[in-house]
Amino acid sequence: DGGITQSPKYLFRKEGQNVTLSCEQNLNHDAMYWYRQDPGQGLRLIYYSQIVNDFQKGDIAEGYSVSREKKESFPLTVTSAQKNPTAFYLCASSTSDTQYFGPGTRLTVL
């Protein structure tokens, strides 16, 4: 089955901790993305990557970091510098014109 997987589905973090969210795709897509979703605000772009070993900041990159060592994987690290990390995080990958989304990870800071 082709698709995008994200893990874990739920994640709890203590203040001051870094956490890493996983995103894997087997669709052979070159481009991958991370979005943050907050209630009533739609989705906002954190980082994107067009190709392995290259990535660019999106609209709200502060407090986040990514890597793209393999075409299939685009992990997101939420660092302690992110002041309000509690949110729903969505990963996507794309063909030339359409983005497809994973099931999401809900991060809660305790």
Place this chain on the structure above:
Amino acid sequence: AQSVTQLGSHVSVSEGALVLLRCNYSSSVPPYLFWYVQYPNQGLQLLLKYTTGATLVKGINGFEAEFKKSETSFHLTKPSAHMSDAAEYFCAVSDPVGGSSGSARQLTFGSGTQLTVLP
């Protein structure tokens, strides 16, 4: 800069009634337009898209949308609502990131419309 406006954060319809969810956009280039649906605690599922060609596009689950350039609109409709249509719907517009020729396209989303279907 692109922007997307979805009129009505909450829409309620009776089962069997027409569904109309409104979306207006602004874009400096010919847009690619999308509707996605999201069920609680799930990712976004593509309903339909307009890139080029026919302005009336049909999607999954009986939904369709019409691209009207003169009105900068891309409203989503379904003739007869079903209980399973209750979800949040997002309209989005995209263009190539940084004007690049790569495969990435940045999506700009509206703030979403929560659809409730009443029995």
